[in-house]
Amino acid sequence: MLASDLDAVQRIAEVCFPVPWTRDEFQKELGREYSTLRVLRPSVGEPVCAFANFWCIGDEAQLMNVATLPLARRAGHARALMQDMIQLARDRRLRLVTLEVRRSNAGARALYQEFGFSEQGIRQRYYSDNQEDAIVMHLTLRMRL
Numbered sequence: 001m002l003a004s005d006l007d008a009v010q011r012i013a014e015v016c017f018p019v020p021w022t023r024d025e026f027q028k029e030l031g032r033e034y035s036t037l038r039v040l041r042p043s044v045g046e047p048v049c050a051f052a053n054f055w056c057i058g059d060e061a062q063l064m065n066v067a068t069l070p071l072a073r074r075a076g077h078a079r080a081l082m083q084d085m086i087q088l089a090r091d092r093r094l095r096l097v098t099l100e101v102r103r104s105n106a107g108a109r110a111l112y113q114e115f116g117f118s119e120q121g122i123r124q125r126y127y128s129d130n131q132e133d134a135i136v137m138h139l140t141l142r143m144r145l
């Protein structure tokens with residue numbers, strides 16, 4: 001992701017999340033050495049239709065956001081972004097990938113389960129907009145010898 005993608009990413013976040021990150025928050029992400037932001041276009045020259053950002057701190061990666069515009073869904077974009085994040089975590093020899101997801105978000109939970117994430121616990125009434133619980137999910141990465 002480049003600074004020139006900020007408007008597109010913020011628009012996707014606004015459409016996809018009940019409490020989206022602001023443009024300013026995404027801009028700060030671009031300057032954080034522990035943060036990685038990826039954007040995805042269906043093909044070269046087309047507008048950005050999906051993005052993900054995640055943090056790598058210590059030996060863990062934490063997914064912060066992954067989102068696809070509604071009209072571009074079920075085409076494998078989020079899967080590609082997840083594959084990219086997990087590959088980067090493996091390349092950096094990280095031990096664990098973590099994330100939080102709303103209890104009601106069946107689509108995202110199915111996506112994460114596909115990659116082998118397992119449910120580790122619950123943060124009760126975690127989300128401020130509707131007091132919904134967060135499910136904490138982990139993926140342990142095996143070290144290659």
Ligand SMILES: CC(C)(COP(=O)(O)OP(=O)(O)OC[C@H]1O[C@@H](n2cnc3c(N)ncnc32)[C@H](O)[C@@H]1OP(=O)(O)O)[C@@H](O)C(=O)NCCC(=O)NCCS
Pocket residue numbers: 016017050064065066067068069072073074075076077078079080101105106107108110111112114
């Ligand atoms: C969740 C989200 C990112 C999925 O994006 P996507 O690009 O449509 O996902 P993909 O096409 O890569 O889906 C990969 C797999 O995940 C699962 N999946 C994705 N969306 C699903 C849904 N709505 N219902 C059930 N399974 C779903 C399926 O197994 C799917 O494979 P399939 O299409 O071959 O059945 C998208 O729906 C979204 O942006 N939602 C709003 C934001 C959000 O909730 N983000 C996650 C929390 S941070």
